[in-house]
Amino acid sequence: LKLKACEGSKPTVSCFDSDPKINQIQIAMKWTSATVAGAVALAFVDSSTSAFAPRPSTQATVTSKSASASSSFVGNTMPSPSSSKVPHNASTSLRAGPSGMTMSFTVGIVGATGAVGKEIRQCLEKREFPVGQLRIFGSERSAGKSFATEKYGDVTAELFSVAAAKECDVVFLAVSGDFSLKHARAISDGDDGVVCIDNSSAFRYEKDVPLVVPEINGKETKKSKLIANPNCTTAIGLMAIWPLHKLFTLKKILMSTYQAASGAGQPGMDELTEGTMSYLKGEPINNEIFAYPLPFNVIPQIDKFLENGYTKEEMKVTWECRKICGLADDFPISCTAVRIPTIRAHSETIVVETEKPIDLAAARKALEEAPGVKLVDNPEKLEYPMPTTATGSYDVEVGRLRRNLVFGDHGLEFFVCGDQLLRGAALNAVLVAEEMVNNGSLQAKTAA
Numbered sequence: 307l308k309l310k311a312c313e314g315s316k317p318t319v320s321c322f323d324s325d326p327k328i329n330q331i332q333i334a335m336k337w338t339s340a341t342v343a344g345a346v347a348l349a350f351v352d353s354s355t356s357a358f359a360p361r362p363s364t365q366a367t368v369t370s371k372s373a374s375a376s377s378s379f380v381g382n383t384m385p386s387p388s389s390s391k392v393p394h395n396a397s398t399s400l401r402a403g404p405s406g407m408t409m410s411f412t413v414g415i416v417g418a419t420g421a422v423g424k425e426i427r428q429c430l431e432k433r434e435f436p437v438g439q440l441r442i443f444g445s446e447r448s449a450g451k452s453f454a455t456e457k458y459g460d461v462t463a464e465l466f467s468v469a470a471a472k473e474c475d476v477v478f479l480a481v482s483g484d485f486s487l488k489h490a491r492a493i494s495d496g497d498d499g500v501v502c503i504d505n506s507s508a509f510r511y512e513k514d515v516p517l518v519v520p521e522i523n524g525k526e527t528k529k530s531k532l533i534a535n536p537n538c539t540t541a542i543g544l545m546a547i548w549p550l551h552k553l554f555t556l557k558k559i560l561m562s563t564y565q566a567a568s569g570a571g572q573p574g575m576d577e578l579t580e581g582t583m584s585y586l587k588g589e590p591i592n593n594e595i596f597a598y599p600l601p602f603n604v605i606p607q608i609d610k611f612l613e614n615g616y617t618k619e620e621m622k623v624t625w626e627c628r629k630i631c632g633l634a635d636d637f638p639i640s641c642t643a644v645r646i647p648t649i650r651a652h653s654e655t656i657v658v659e660t661e662k663p664i665d666l667a668a669a670r671k672a673l674e675e676a677p678g679v680k681l682v683d684n685p686e687k688l689e690y691p692m693p694t695t696a697t698g699s700y701d702v703e704v705g706r707l708r709r710n711l712v713f714g715d716h717g718l719e720f721f722v723c724g725d726q727l728l729r730g731a732a733l734n735a736v737l738v739a740e741e742m743v744n745n746g747s748l749q750a751k752t753a754a
Contacts, residue, residue: 538730
C-alpha cells in the first residue's frame, strides 16, 4: 500500500499489482479526527490481546519438562484483556494439576471479581484443581450476587467472615494489604486454621511467612498455613534467573522493567484504554491511578519513592529475590521499574554477573528445560518475547540471550516477558496450592 496526499486532508490509498497491465486501484478516503481516533483506539485495544488460542492440558499427572508446543498467531479473535476474560494458554512445561486425586477441596476466593481474583478462578478451572465446592466471599455490596463459572455452575457470593472462610480447605486472598493484615492470620492460625494464600504484599517480608515460587522454593510451603505470593515483577524475572543461578552461580543482578497497566489492576487497564481514546480525540486525559497520563508516555515511577532514591516497587524486587532464592541479605540486586502504555504482560531486561564463565548453549538448554519457561530466541526470524505473545500464557518467555559487554565472559543479558496477572499472581497462587496438595500440607476436611 502506498499513501498519496490528495487535497490536503484526503489521502489516497493506492494498491499496485505486480502485473503492469493491471490498472492502479485508487481509494480516496476523507479522514476526520473522529475516524482516526476510533480506528487507532480500536487497533490499540486489539493489539494488546493475547496472540495465542488456548491449548488444552495434555497430561494429568506430575510430569517432567516437555517441549512446549508452538502456537499460531490468531490476530484479534480474542476479547480485549482490558475488559474481558483472556483465554489461558496452558503450558506443557508445567506439571499438570492434581486432578487425579480422590479427594476434593472446598476453595474460597476473597476478591473474586477483581483482575487477579478472576484469573484465579480461571486457573483453577484450566488446571483442573480438584474443587469440590467453590465459595466466593465479598463485601456487603457484592454479597448475594451470582457469578457464572464454567465448571462450578453459578456461585452466589457470600458476605466475608473469618468463620465462613475457615469452613474452606484453602482460601485465596486477592484483596488489599490492609484487608490481609486484618484477616489472613485469623484465617490460618489455630487448630482450625486453614491454608491461606495471600496475593498482597502484607506478609512477604515476615520471617515466619514463606514467600513462594513453587518451582524454586516450594518446600517452604510445609512450614506455614499462611503463604505469601511474590510481587509480579519478581516472580516473572525469577523464572529465568533461577535456572541460570543454579548453572552459573550469580554474583549480581541488574534489572529494568517495563510494566503494563494491568499491574494496577482493572482500574489501571481501564484508565489506559479510556485515556488513549480521549487523547486521540483531542480531549483531556484523566489520570487517577497513575501519577501522569499513561497513553503515549512512560512513567519511571511505580509505587512511592524511598529514602535511597529507589521506589518501593524496585526494592520489592531486591528484597523478594533474596528471600525466595535464599541469597544473602546484602546480595547486590538493582532494579529500575517503569510503567509503559501496554494493557497486559510485564517485560524485563535482566543483566547478571556470574561466578562461572557463561556458556550460551548451556544457558539456552537450561532455560529450555526449566518448567514454566519458554525460550523464544531466534533473532534471524525476529522471534523474541513480547507482551502480545506472553498475554494469557502460563509460560514466561525468555529471549535475546547474549554475553554482556560489561561483564564479558562472566556476564549474561536477556529479555523476559510474562503475564503478571498469571505467573505474577493468580497462576503462582494456584501452583502454590497444588504444591501443598502434593506435599501433604493441604488436606481436605472430608474426603470427596
